[in-house]
Amino acid sequence: MTRRLSILLVEDHTGIAHQVLDFLDGLQWQTDHAATGALGVQLATQNSYDVVLLDLNLPDMDGLQVCRAIKAGAPSNVPVLVLTARDAYEDKARGFRDGADDYLTKPFDLREVALRCEALARRRQLHVRQEMRVGAVTLLTREGRALYRDVALPLTQTGFNILLLLCREHPHAVSRSALLQHLWGSQPPDSDALKSHIYALRRQLDLAGGAGVLVTIPQLGYRLAFDAEGGDGG
Template sequence: MHILIIEDDLAIAANLYDFLESRGHTVDAAVNGVAGLHLAVTQRFDAILLDLGLPGMNGMTLCRKLRQESQIDTPILMLTARDTLEDKLAGFEQGADDYLIKPFALKEVEARLLALHKRHAGKVANRTLEFDKLSFDPKTLSIRFENQNVKLPPKCIRLLALMMSEPGRVFSREELEMEAWEDVQETSDTLRSHMHILRRALTKAGGYDPIETVHGLGYCLTSRVQIPE
């Protein structure tokens, strides 16, 4: 999994980072709420470990911003020394998926993260994705844009599904290549060719291209950005 740790206690953050990395996970970390929010909305994570008592922006506010403003549904495991029922309920109300009291066992942290990820992956896999006039049904692999059916090859479907999972977010070329080809090393020309096929099919169906090229960074799904001449 790709895990984001947002924790201002450097000793706790280091222990979590080292343990999770030793278990084969990819880990990023932030030591304040502002930096954590930036990472959470600009990168794709499988789970977030979130401390409540953060400088800059507390964990409750950060969680609410992720859920309500950024519409990010990445599983969030809150870590805190606050152990009252009211504190736990407040965390859940802001969008947390689970709550763990400090001190905690590192193995329990990983077990909870894996359980959250498995549950979330099951929901996402069967959820119809919708953005603007574009929809994708993962059960039937059917795509509709501006009420028109869109036929795409499998790789293009995977690219589109990834971008539809977080509209507006810029996905790097590396992320898109990993999604479509997994561990196969593909050239940028291969990705570019598939993106061309995808964009052409969407433009043909809907009359415009909803995919924006962010030069030097990657691609993102946005509302009506190109009108063909």
């Protein structure tokens, strides 16, 4: 796998967290860290990650409770890889029943952590349809093309990537920080490039008859305004 992965590590042990984060940073992966279960749930439900690495022994919440909350609240079905010292069969069975996608006991080889992350992300991508329909928008993901009511939208690659994330997370809003991470990782442009790309995407939707489809949510981000039946919002 050549693309960089976006990883959330939920781990309260400072030494282990530093080891994992340093190793993944060395792979040029994008990483966030939460030292508590509550922060882990918050980050996982507000941002888009390829994989969540989850310790079970957290100071404020049981890790399995965190796993259930992430699976219930995350805008996309993010894979959860449990990293824990609990190595009994009963613990593993409970973890899988509560939504864990994979299980790795401590001590672990960091190279194996990376391999398992790649496998989980790859498996997740296999379930992503090559044609995605949200409301009146159709994305041909393999071709990198977007249509609005079967009319082609002349988008830049960045505009397509923005629309792709908005469609994946629909009907949820996507935060500005999540879009910045999705587009540019940990090194976003200095200028307000995101605002310019949003303006261009909104203009193309407007010209195709989709006025009002791309909505700005104050203090949060952006979302696509389609009703439950798939028509235009409003």
